[in-house]
Amino acid sequence: MLNILIVDDEKQKISEINAVIMGMNVDAHVDKANDMEEAKVKILENQYDIMILDLYIPTKCGLKDEKPENARDFLNYIKAEDDVYKPYFVIGNSAFDDAEEYKDFFTNHLYYLLKYDETDDSWMDALKGKILYFNQLKKKIQTDSRYDYDVAFVIALPMEFDEVLNASGSEWIKQDEYDPNTVYYTTSINNKKTKRLRIVAAYADQMGMSASALLTAKVIYTFHPKYVIMTGICATTDDDINLGDILVFNQSWNGGSGKLKDGKKKETLFLPDPHYETLDGKIKTIVNEYSRNRNFLDAIKADFKYKAGKPKTELNVYCADVTSVSAVTQSKVIVDLLKDKARNLAGLEMEGYGVYYAAKHSLDPAPIPIVIKAAADRADAHKSDNYQQYCAYVSARLAFHMIVNDLKF
Numbered sequence: 001m002l003n004i005l006i007v008d009d010e011k012q013k014i015s016e017i018n019a020v021i022m023g024m025n026v027d028a029h030v031d032k033a034n035d036m037e038e039a040k041v042k043i044l045e046n047q048y049d050i051m052i053l054d055l056y057i058p059t060k061c062g063l064k065d066e067k068p069e070n071a072r073d074f075l076n077y078i079k080a081e082d083d084v085y086k087p088y089f090v091i092g093n094s095a096f097d098d099a100e101e102y103k104d105f106f107t108n109h110l111y112y113l114l115k116y117d118e119t120d121d122s123w124m125d126a127l128k129g130k131i132l133y134f135n136q137l138k139k140k141i142q143t144d145s146r147y148d149y150d151v152a153f154v155i156a157l158p159m160e161f162d163e164v165l166n167a168s169g170s171e172w173i174k175q176d177e178y179d180p181n182t183v184y185y186t187t188s189i190n191n192k193k194t195k196r197l198r199i200v201a202a203y204a205d206q207m208g209m210s211a212s213a214l215l216t217a218k219v220i221y222t223f224h225p226k227y228v229i230m231t232g233i234c235a236t237t238d239d240d241i242n243l244g245d246i247l248v249f250n251q252s253w254n255g256g257s258g259k260l261k262d263g264k265k266k267e268t269l270f271l272p273d274p275h276y277e278t279l280d281g282k283i284k285t286i287v288n289e290y291s292r293n294r295n296f297l298d299a300i301k302a303d304f305k306y307k308a309g310k311p312k313t314e315l316n317v318y319c320a321d322v323t324s325v326s327a328v329t330q331s332k333v334i335v336d337l338l339k340d341k342a343r344n345l346a347g348l349e350m351e352g353y354g355v356y357y358a359a360k361h362s363l364d365p366a367p368i369p370i371v372i373k374a375a376a377d378r379a380d381a382h383k384s385d386n387y388q389q390y391c392a393y394v395s396a397r398l399a400f401h402m403i404v405n406d407l408k409f
Contacts, residue, residue: 001027001028001029002026002027002028002029002049002050002131002134002135002138003028003029003031003046003047003048003049003050004021004028004029004030004031004048004049004050004051004052004131005030005031005032005033005039005042005043005046005048005050005051005052005087006018006030006031006032006033006052007032007033007034007036007039007051007052007053007054007057007074008032008034008052008053008054008057009034009035009054009057009058009061009066010054012118013054013093013095013116013118014032016118016124017052017127018030018032020124020127020128020131021131024128024131024132026131026132026135028131028135031046031048034058034061035057035058035059035060035061035063036057036058036059036060036070036073036074037059037060037061038061039053039057039074040074040077040084043078043084043085043086043087044083044084044085045085046085047085048085048087048088049087049088049089049134049138050087050088050089050090050091050130050131050134051087051089051090051091052091052093052127053071053074053075053090053091053092053093054071054092054093054094055068055071055092055093055094055113056068056070056071056094057070057071057074058070068094071092075090075111088134089111089112089130089134090111090112091111091112091113091114091127091130092111092112092113092114093113093114093115093116093123094113094115094116095115095116095117095118112130114126114127133218137217137218137221137222140221140222147224147225147226147365147367148198148223148224148225149186149198149199149200149223149224149225149226150197150198150199150225150226150227150403150409151197151198151199151200151225151226151227151228151229151403151407152199152200152201152202152219152220152223152225152227152228152229152367153199153200153201153202153228153229153230153231153399154201154202154203154204154212154215154216154219154228154229154230154355155201155202155203155204155230155231155232156203156204156207156211156212156230156232156350156351157203157207157232157233157392158203159388159389159392160203160231160232160233160392160395160396161201161203162392163231163389163392163393163395163396164201164231164396164399165185165201166393166396167393167396167397167399167400168187168189168199168400169189169400170187170188170189171187172185172186172187172201173185173186173187175200178222179218179222181205182202182205182215182218183202184200184201184202184219184222184223185200185201185202186198186199186200186201187199187201189400189403189404190404191403191404191405191407191409192404192405195409197403197409199403200219200223200225202215202218202219203215204351207350207351208326208350208351208354209254209324209326209350209351209353209354209357210354211351211354212230212350212351212352212354212355212358213354213355213357213358214354214358216228216354216355216358216359216369217358217362220358220359220362220366220367221362224365224367225367226365226367226368226409227367227368227369227370227403227407228355228359228367228368228369228370229369229370229371229372229399229403230351230352230355230369230370230371230372230373231371231372231373231392231395231396231398231399232349232351232373232374232391232392232395233349233373233374233375233376233387233388233391233392233395234247234322234347234348234349234352234373234374234375234376234391235347235348235349235375235376235377235378235379236346236347236375236377236378236379237345237346237347237348237378237379238320238345238346238347241316241318241320241346241347241375242311242313242314242316242375243311243313243375243376243377243378243387244301244310244311244313244315244374244375244376244387244390244391244394245313245315245316245317245318245374245375246315246316246317246318246372246373246374246375246394246395246398247317247318247320247322247346247347247372247373247374247375248279248283248284248287248317248318248319248320248370248371248372249279249320249321249322249352249356249370249371249372249373250278250279250284250319250320250321250322251276251277251278251279251321251322251344252276252277252278252321252322252323252324252352252353252356252371253274253275253276253277253323253324253353254274254275254323254324254353255274255323255324255325255326255348274323277353277356277357277360277369278356279319279370280368280370282408283368283370284319286402286406286407287317287318287319288319290317290398291316291317291318291319294314296401297314297315297316297317298314298315300315300394300397300398300401301314301315301394303397304390304393304394306389306390308386309386309387309388309389309390310390311387311390315394317398318346320346320347321344321345321346321347322345322346322347322348322349322352322371322373323345323347323348323353324348324349324350324351324352324353324354325348325349325350326350347373347375348379349373351371352371352373355369355371356369356371370399370402372395372398372399373391373395374387374390374391374392374394374395375387375391376388376390376391
């Protein structure tokens with residue numbers, strides 16, 4: 001059974017949302033809260049699978065203080081408090097156009113925001129899709145608590161995905177019966193102990209943390225892998241790291257998490273509030289050994305057959321701290337701001353934190369996430385695509401070497 005909480009003070013909208021849920025072929029129990037105060041009581045007492053939250057909700061019944069900041073503060077309260085039952089998924093909604101400015105807030109917290117319109121039923125279809133999908137995931141989790149697949153690749157770009165398929169050295173089979181929105185490919189390979197490993201791979205329909213987190217969650221709950229791996233390209237912010245070098249993410253965080261406020265000189269100040277997800281210690285040991293194996297790294301580079309886009313420098317691999325940001329970055333100012341707040345920052349990209357967060361916060365058995373990306377540029381005005389294929393290639397080759405030789409299954 002799905003436990004759903006509707007937090008809303010509009011009777012018509014509550015009735016319509018409830019009708020959508022009751023009209024679906026889903027076993028669901030629905031609770032309602034008309035203000036923030038009542039909603040806090042509900043999550044102190046009950047675990048909800050889905051919370052459907054109106055952005056314009058009063059703090060207390062009878063007060064006319066409806067504003068999006070209330071919903072934002074409520075979600076921050078849920079995130080910060082350890083004593084509440086945190087809903088597994090949050091769907092925000094609003095009929096007001098100015099709610100769009102809060103879309104980034106929902107995206108950064110890996111939630112979903114839909115536009116309610118009493119004259120257009122399309123929001124109902126979006127709501128049905130989210131509820132049906134979560135219901136399928138919950139059923140899958142309840143019926144199988146073991147690892148099924150050995151490795152899942154979640155990839156951000158088709159070009160990066162192609163290099164993963166090529167790096168396996170095996171035939172992939174297209175699977176399209178699981179999900180109409182995502183195409184999965186499966187294959188199997190032997191590791192060095194001749195154990196047959198089952199591997200699944202998929203790529204997101206767009207870049208960014210939310211897309212990668214959602215894809216990671218879908219892959220985890222559909223295939224139950226022991227390891228989730230992302231390969232591809234990133235930017236380096238460290239002058240000692242060469243273009244083409246491989247970064248295995250040691251610490252990952254959302255570079256946009258924090259507070260924006262006015263300074264004393266009316267300038268805008270960004271006060272970061274990073275929440276780190278970290279690499280498994282055993283994987284870090286493996287990567288550190290790779291960094292000392294010159295013959296191994298030289299062989300990976302030599303096997304790249306294209307002369308164009310091949311750096312002149314030696315290939316190196318690092319366990320590195322890399323932040324995820326919400327946009328493609330070509331700005332020294334932004335890079336310097338991030339480095340000023342994170343002394344050991346070595347790179348940035350757009351997806352890794354989403355993978356780490358989804359994997360680390362999934363239900364048991366939780367997989368081990370590994371993000372492996374190579375530095376294609378320095379996130380400055382000289383950003384180019386010259387090394388993208390090479391970086392996708394070397395990161396995928398390193399991943400498969402790790403799978404075959406060093407990961408424990």
